[in-house]
Amino acid sequence: MTVDYNPQAIEPKWQQKWADDQLYQVKDDDPRPKFYALTMFPYTSGDLHIGHWYAMAPADVHARFKRMQGYNVLHPMGFDAFGLPAENAAIKRSIHPFIWTMQNVDNMRRQLRSIGAIYDWSREVVTCLPDYYKWTEWFFLKLYEAGLAYRGKAPVNWCPRCQTVLANEQVLDGGFCERCGATVSQRDLEQWFFRITKYADELLEYKDTIWSKRVKTMQRNWIGKSQGAEISFALDHPSAAEKEIRVFTTRPDTTFGVTFMVLAPEHSLVAKLATPDKKTEVEDYIAQSRRLSEIERLSTEKEKDGVFIGTYCLNRLNGEKVPIWIADYVLLSYGTGAVMGVPAHDERDFTFARKYNLPIPVVIAPPDWSDEELAEAYTGPGTMVNSDQFNGLPYQQGMEAVCDWLEEKGWGKRAITYRLRDWLISRQRYWGAPIPIVYCDKCGIVPVPEKDLPVLLPEDAEFKPTGESPLKYHEQFVNTTCPRCSAPAKRETDTMDTFMCSNWYFLRYTSPGCDTAAFDANKVKYWMPIDIYTGGAEHAVMHLLYSRFFSKAIRDMGLVDFDEPFQHMFNQGIIIAEKQKMSKSRGNVITPDDYVSEVGADTIRTYLMFLAPWEQGGEWDDSGISGISRWLNRIWNLVLGNYHPQEKINLDTKQKATRELSRTTHQTIKKVTEDLGRLHFNTMVAALMEFTNYLGKVKEAQAVTTLDWEESIDTLLRLLSPTTPHLTEELWQKTGREYSIHNQSWPVWDEALAKDEEITLVVQVNGKVRDRITVPASITEDEARQLAPDRPKIKPYLTDKTVTKVIYVPGKLVNLVMR
């Protein structure tokens, strides 16, 4: 009578019906409490691989669970659609980036539908469409108005052959361009920046959020807050107006140990201070370091070298003359671009001093130090020596004392620096949101008025492999009139970093199709902040940091009222294949489509959740899928096979079986509910497997009534429905229940019914398990203590010994301790 479980027939059927019925359409005016469950939207690379499923299927299960628990759940999906690969494809295969991207969107949308998730597609966001990027541009203008977007000169990676700027990630080890292999150099270019550093301190806070320590640490490292002092060294040189060089140090207590000063080669003072006899040497060194990429310059392998520029400054603390050097290990962009060299107490300064025979005086005494020379830099704690009035102070107190002294004398002050730099958002690319700025000879930088947005990407741009933005050569795009004075003017031809698009996509989901604003403020107020955000940890310091900054920036403009956009951030692990991360370039991509047509979406969903803890991920190995297929088949047969209770059965057996069934059912509800709440999907599936195995035995025993049996099947299907939405919908219908299972409520367990009646009491002797006794759960401590020593297995251990102590753990064990 039963048809076999055939996911290939069931899954498309229900997906179609759910879509036709708009079963998963989300309302904003729902009286139930809201729950915003967001999963990172995919980049439109062309195909979804099994790693995407790993991100999305468990997230969907959790969202479905919350939905059944009575929340109004928003679990949307969209596409991160601007970016470099589209443009590279355009150049390589002469296909327009828009066509390429939208083809990918169509394919990926089809793949995403096959997962069987509760995505409300009427809220879909595609970042490369004008009705979206119009508002990306609008946010740029807001940031500009707020003084958070500015144009500045910055040293960037420059490929001389491609004639373009490269992001750090596009520079290969050794400083080669990833596209053409040319040696990348440094160049100063006018670029647009967002002032993320203004929020550095608040970005370290994570007010009221649940984030993993791992990601927080990564962001903290990236922000790199350092406390110390800025110290002024006196300068007296005829060709420089400046009378000082300022340095930043985290160790003001070591200032008496300064034996040289190092400036970054690009430092503005270098040209003024270099003496004529050193000029050639200095210029050569600067040229040499300019050729290196920043990545290469910062390589720890590179030997520290530098050039003395012939001039001295003065250490005001001890009145000593300090020679000024330049070296490329000092970065212009960090601190003041100048460093005081304290070779005795800094490893880099130590090797530098060794190389150039500079003195290495000790000013912080290591423990048991007796005036000998150091074999290596000593960076640990110690007492100040050779430091005049500060001698004898422990180094922490020394820092404070030196800072007080500096501030009193006006020679310096306490200071904080960050590793974090302002966010460079200019990209010399076509396929991104245009930066809505016009350059006018008379008015200078003029923002495009809001009413003229969007600045549209011209469709007929030419994609020649010049390595330059096609916009630069598009006359109609570039040439415009100044919005302020109407004189001829030129448009900005750079586009924005795509991370700007993903800064606000989660706001757009709340207000699909809103054409009068980026979002409907009321709806954002209702849905935000996001209750749970899940995605890969590879975005820890890019997207997740940028969008936190962005949220704080628009909060300060009064556009939104939350401090943190992502209340609970969860990073799932990655699925690797052939011991490597899956990627197109490695050619080890696992396509879910084949598996969908072979075993069905429900099986893949379940398998991905079962294979490991979600935060851990693991190797893709399809040999285990059969276990899931078998299990779902067993469920199919278990639910559809007729149940026949035995007529003549003894009442006691019947009662016992009924109680046991009810207890196990409630225990399972509890376990599954708790595991889902904690995103422990693997153990949740295991619990459901155990429950199924148990129900198989119940069915064979035929001891419970049909009604009790049906109730347990009802619970099983509900508990299973987030995990295998198609299978359970089919079984729900086939057993005559009311459509749809996905509108049913989540089962609730009764703690009293879930309680065990009998427990296994473990008897230990000196901590080793020697016996197990089945006892009523209600056993008292006295009963347990009395029971244990009388057990035949325990008695032999007790002869000739005295029990000195008995440990009792309620419901668990009795431990007899003796000598």
Add this chain to the structure above:
RNA sequence: GCCGAAGUGGCGGAAUGGUAGACGCGGCAGUCUCAAAAACUGUUGGGAGGCAACUCCCGUGUCGGUUCGAGUCCGACCUUCGGCACCA
């Protein structure tokens, strides 16, 4: 080098300081079949003893420690993975 996470059967993994190995894969044995596959049932950490029910010993990367009791807590080390890497 620094920071973070993790090391448990043949494999993926499970275990609020309290029965190590749940659940699944694989293996082995069986049922069905002419046979095989599929499916189903049983069994499965290692070792020793016993006809047997069973009993004992060892066992969670290594070495110590805390504790009546440690996979779990503490210290040192080893290995793997991830991140940062001259940030003054």
